[in-house]
Amino acid sequence: MGYQAKFRVWRGAGRPDETITAAEADGQLHDYEVEVNEGEVVLDVIHRLQATQTPDLAVRWNCKAGKCGSCSAEINGKPRLMCMTRMTTFTEEETVTVTPIRTFPLIRDLVTDVSYNYEKAREMPAFAPPPGVAPGEYRMQQVDVERSQEFRKCIECFLCQNTCHVVRDHDENKPAFAGPRLFIRAAELDMHPLDDRADRKEFAQATQGIGYCNITKCCSEVCPEHITITDNAIIPMKERVVDRKYDPITWLGNKIGRRKG
Amino acid sequence: MTSNIERHEYDVIVVGAGGAGLRAAIEAREQGMRTAIICKSLFGKAHTVMAEGGAAAAMGNVNSKDNWQVHFRDTIRGGKFLNHWRMAELHAREAPERIWELETYGALFDRTKDGKISQRNFGGHEYPRLAHVGDRTGLELIRTLQQKIVSLQQDDQREHGDAEAYLRVFHEVTITTLLKDGDRVSGAFGYARDDGRFLLFSAPAVVLATGGIGKSFQVTSNSWEYTGDGHALALRAGGTLVNMEFVQFHPTGMVWPPSVKGILVTESVRGDGGVLTNSEGKRFMFDYIPEVFRDKYATTEEEADRWYTDADNNRRPPELLPRDEVARAINSEVKAGRGSPHGGVYLDVSKRLPAEEIRRRLPSMYHQFKELADVDITAEPMEVGPTCHYVMGGVEVDPDTQAAAGVAGLFAAGEVSGGMHGSNRLGGNSLSDLLVFGRRAGAGAAAYVSGLEGRPSVLDADVQDAVEFALAPLGRENGENPYKVQTDLQQTMHELVGIIRKAPEIQQALDKLVELRERAQTVSAIGGRTYNPGWHVALDLRNLLVVAECVARAALLREESRGGHTRDDFPEMSAEWRRRNLICSLKKQQSEVDVREQPLPTMPVELLGLFDRKELSKYLTEEELNVLAAEPDPPPTVVAAARQPAGDESRDSSPETVADERGATGDAVGRSHSEGSRG
Numbered sequence: 001m002g003y004q005a006k007f008r009v010w011r012g013a014g015r016p017d018e019t020i021t022a023a024e025a026d027g028q029l030h031d032y033e034v035e036v037n038e039g040e041v042v043l044d045v046i047h048r049l050q051a052t053q054t055p056d057l058a059v060r061w062n063c064k065a066g067k068c069g070s071c072s073a074e075i076n077g078k079p080r081l082m083c084m085t086r087m088t089t090f091t092e093e094e095t096v097t098v099t100p101i102r103t104f105p106l107i108r109d110l111v112t113d114v115s116y117n118y119e120k121a122r123e124m125p126a127f128a129p130p131p132g133v134a135p136g137e138y139r140m141q142q143v144d145v146e147r148s149q150e151f152r153k154c155i156e157c158f159l160c161q162n163t164c165h166v167v168r169d170h171d172e173n174k175p176a177f178a179g180p181r182l183f184i185r186a187a188e189l190d191m192h193p194l195d196d197r198a199d200r201k202e203f204a205q206a207t208q209g210i211g212y213c214n215i216t217k218c219c220s221e222v223c224p225e226h227i228t229i230t231d232n233a234i235i236p237m238k239e240r241v242v243d244r245k246y247d248p249i250t251w252l253g254n255k256i257g258r259r260k261g
Numbered sequence: 262m263t264s265n266i267e268r269h270e271y272d273v274i275v276v277g278a279g280g281a282g283l284r285a286a287i288e289a290r291e292q293g294m295r296t297a298i299i300c301k302s303l304f305g306k307a308h309t310v311m312a313e314g315g316a317a318a319a320m321g322n323v324n325s326k327d328n329w330q331v332h333f334r335d336t337i338r339g340g341k342f343l344n345h346w347r348m349a350e351l352h353a354r355e356a357p358e359r360i361w362e363l364e365t366y367g368a369l370f371d372r373t374k375d376g377k378i379s380q381r382n383f384g385g386h387e388y389p390r391l392a393h394v395g396d397r398t399g400l401e402l403i404r405t406l407q408q409k410i411v412s413l414q415q416d417d418q419r420e421h422g423d424a425e426a427y428l429r430v431f432h433e434v435t436i437t438t439l440l441k442d443g444d445r446v447s448g449a450f451g452y453a454r455d456d457g458r459f460l461l462f463s464a465p466a467v468v469l470a471t472g473g474i475g476k477s478f479q480v481t482s483n484s485w486e487y488t489g490d491g492h493a494l495a496l497r498a499g500g501t502l503v504n505m506e507f508v509q510f511h512p513t514g515m516v517w518p519p520s521v522k523g524i525l526v527t528e529s530v531r532g533d534g535g536v537l538t539n540s541e542g543k544r545f546m547f548d549y550i551p552e553v554f555r556d557k558y559a560t561t562e563e564e565a566d567r568w569y570t571d572a573d574n575n576r577r578p579p580e581l582l583p584r585d586e587v588a589r590a591i592n593s594e595v596k597a598g599r600g601s602p603h604g605g606v607y608l609d610v611s612k613r614l615p616a617e618e619i620r621r622r623l624p625s626m627y628h629q630f631k632e633l634a635d636v637d638i639t640a641e642p643m644e645v646g647p648t649c650h651y652v653m654g655g656v657e658v659d660p661d662t663q664a665a666a667g668v669a670g671l672f673a674a675g676e677v678s679g680g681m682h683g684s685n686r687l688g689g690n691s692l693s694d695l696l697v698f699g700r701r702a703g704a705g706a707a708a709y710v711s712g713l714e715g716r717p718s719v720l721d722a723d724v725q726d727a728v729e730f731a732l733a734p735l736g737r738e739n740g741e742n743p744y745k746v747q748t749d750l751q752q753t754m755h756e757l758v759g760i761i762r763k764a765p766e767i768q769q770a771l772d773k774l775v776e777l778r779e780r781a782q783t784v785s786a787i788g789g790r791t792y793n794p795g796w797h798v799a800l801d802l803r804n805l806l807v808v809a810e811c812v813a814r815a816a817l818l819r820e821e822s823r824g825g826h827t828r829d830d831f832p833e834m835s836a837e838w839r840r841r842n843l844i845c846s847l848k849k850q851q852s853e854v855d856v857r858e859q860p861l862p863t864m865p866v867e868l869l870g871l872f873d874r875k876e877l878s879k880y881l882t883e884e885e886l887n888v889l890a891a892e893p894d895p896p897p898t899v900v901a902a903a904r905q906p907a908g909d910e911s912r913d914s915s916p917e918t919v920a921d922e923r924g925a926t927g928d929a930v931g932r933s934h935s936e937g938s939r940g
Contacts, residue, residue: 013791039518041633051744055795056788060303062484065524065629067400068306084632107455108792115432118304122424126412127367135361136320139376145369149394152369152401156305192367 002037006095013108043082058109069157079159079222101162120178128196144193151188153225160219166212178208180219187233266459271297273706274464279307280695281675282470283406288703290428298430305407312399313527315391317689318356322377327388329353339385339583340683342880346864347660348681359696368405382532385583385687438727439498442717446670450727457790466706469673477809478649479755482525488801489808491677495656500665502845503679505654506815507825510760512587514648516605523648528688531580535610539599546579549590585685588647605646655679662705674702684824734799740785743799763829767817810854811845836882
């Protein structure tokens with residue numbers, strides 16, 4: 001029932017490093033022939049390569065069930081989770097090319113340094129609990145929490161960050177741009193029924209660089225959790241930022257008193 | 262050789278960044294400790310993320326009859342009376358507070374109609390008790406704690422100009438050795454995955470929160486990280502492990518396709534109405550209700566079905582028996598030739614709920630089956646079978662502070678600690694365990710550090726040894742492939758010390774383990790130190806092997822069947838064995854495991870009073886029952902006390918009030934009598 005598949009996998013660090021050999025430092029694609037069995041996903045095949053041919057093949061993974069968002073890679077050029085990409089997606093003759101996600105610095109083989117995302121997360125003002133509401137006294141309606149819950153499905157695979165053209169080949173934009181993952185975080189807090197901050201949209205515009213986004217929806221397309229990032233988070237945040245900035249009544253409301261909405 | 266090491270100094274080191282580790286770190290930091298969090302993976306990817314069903318806490322939001330006493334009683338029943346009573350008590354009392362606290366960090370649980378946190382039914386829980394977010398509760402929990410940590414770092418940035426002044430996360434660092442100064446912990450040594458550099462943390466307190474040991478078994482719901490690191494670190498530091506023979510096989514893992522075998526199918530499927538059937542279409546669980554639960558579960562399909570809408574007047578369906586019972590039942594059905602084509606049984610929710618409702622309540626199960634198995638769970642049944650899921654055993658700790666027995670400065674919380682769940686953990690009790698005891702471990706470590714005079718020091722020779730151990734597989738040439746040894750170990754444990762055990766097979770496993778230990782010493786890792794998984798597996802082997810030996814040795818000694826330990830040659834539960842814990846330690850100067858018996862801590866009469874005597878007689882020895890009989894009869898106020906909705910009393914968990922409350926509720930005897938059929 002199994003067959004021998006042709007795999008082409010990126011190996012090497014693509015940078016000099018005293019702890020690895022010179023040959024490894026020069027990254028390149030390597031060809032492998034490897035067994036594939038019924039029902040397997042790309043990550044199974046990568047694991048078989050590790051176990052039988054290349055024990056030092058670097059790959060990041062945890063749950064193998066699409067829940068932790070660790071095994072992001074580009075498979076035949078498409079950003080995907082390796083654990084959720086079934087081998088039946090490809091013909092038996094097809095060569096499957098697996099490369100690391102491109103937007104972040106390479107560590108080795110299929111593993112990249114994704115610390116950019118954690119730094120951006122640290123710039124995002126945290127949930128502000130409502131003053132005077134004791135723990136256990138929070139009351140929210142299901143219909144109201146569902147909007148934010150959609151964004152909290154995010155497994156932080158960073159495929160949206162990887163695919164976003166604002167930073168994909170433009171490192172220079174990274175300091176000013178937080179990326180789709182953090183836009184949904186902003187939207188999530190903005191729509192949180194009890195978050196006490198009223199400036200989530202202003203923050204998205206002034207600090208997160210949401211204005212760089214020109215709504216090509218690439219992030220929504222690659223999201224393995226099927227979060228409608230652009231339509232449900234980015235566009236509302238952009239629109240409301242615009243509303244607020246130019247709507248004189250909102251402007252006045254903000255001037256004369258605290259107003260959320 | 263030790264000069265090229267990155268050195269750090271902290272007050273508290275938390276090893277592990279799942280729910281327990283993060284909650285411990287939050288507590289330590291809030292108590293003013295400079296705290297390091299060591300993640301084996303990236304921050305936010307720990308195994309907690311896989312928890313699906315929910316966190317059990319007697320908030321009484323859905324059924325106001327629920328309270329901590331009922332939760333305590335369910336936990337003890339689930340653990341077959343082998344739990345450390347004090348841990349189960351603290352857990353049941355404090356869980357609601359810990360859940361409510363998450364909302365102040367920004368968590369968004371599913372809601373009831375009146376806007377409170379919704380709670381769902383689960384195996385072994387008398388009332389709907391699990392706070393949840395669809396079937397991705399673990400993700401919500403870990404993300405919430407992760408974001409709380411970020412928020413504390415933001416506070417530090419504002420206050421001290423340095424976000425990492427009091428709380429720093431070390432991504433992808435694995436601790437290989439705990440360091441000691443005499444009898445006290447003095448730090449931890451490990452390596453970073455990204456470039457293979459070594460790190461030395463000196464700290465007077467270490468909290469272990471490393472999770473479980475699932476990777477010792479072939480079919481498991483656990484990820485690569487679950488190699489028993491904390492269990493092994495504690496042993497090598499002179500600590501002890503309790504209850505290691507008890508390994509939970511979750512009844513419902515995926516069985517097909519082969520590549521996903523073992524991946525978890527949440528118990529919520531059954532909690533929300535899913536039924537188990539065999540190849541003959543029979544709902545077989547009615548044939549497997551054990552004697553001890555006989556009067557608490559429905560005996561007909563009609564009554565079981567009525568329970569979903571009228572829980573007060575019907576007994577619950579047997580699909581919701583504790584996990585050990587359901588796993589054994591599935592195992593028996595498959596062995597009797599009544600299994601599904603791929604060696605499992607059928608779990609069907611498609612005939613029980615409308616498709617849209619299934620997608621809403623069980624979204625990740627829907628996607629998991631659709632995308633990995635081509636099965637539409639809204640239209641057809643799933644094929645499921647047991648998978649190694651959780652180890653009840655772990656580091657022996659003090660219930661109140663989580664301080665490890667025998668090693669000053671060492672603490673443990675979550676799955677790596679033992680005692681709380683007895684011989685079998687109830688679903689939903691893990692996420693609440695993480696929060697309750699994570700917090701207590703953080704507080705315990707902070708109190709310990711505050712009380713110290715002078716910091717213990719790290720001995721250079723110990724660091725030297727740790728470096729040599731870590732480098733050894735890289736220096737060996739032509740050694741065996743570490744993956745091969747790991748696979749053989751997993752197969753050995755699966756086949757010989759798995760869900761059903763017998764003495765000759767366990768002995769055979771122990772012989773194999775000796776051989777595997779020798780092989781592990783000769784493995785070689787090819788390649789360099791930069792993100793080299795082969796090297797990492799080689800280093801993890803030592804931990805996997807020692808925890809496997811603990812499981813096997815304790816399993817051989819315990820000559821009874823109870824919870825997550827089933828002996829084919831001793832199929833009955835023994836009241837004598839209930840009084841005994843098995844304690845694993847390392848023999849001096851060698852890697853071999855020693856196991857000794859130790860009396861189970863005695864549950865106070867007030868808490869025993871929560872059970873009726875008929876039930877107790879199924880678990881306790883004559884001698885224990887006679888002692889109990891000598892106690893004066895409890896006053897009749899009990900029932901009322903036990904029925905009070907979770908309110909102020911369950912929130913008030915300060916140790917001072919414990920005694921009083923016990924006095925007030927110590928007479929709940931008879932409640933089960935009065936409940937009659939529901940119990």
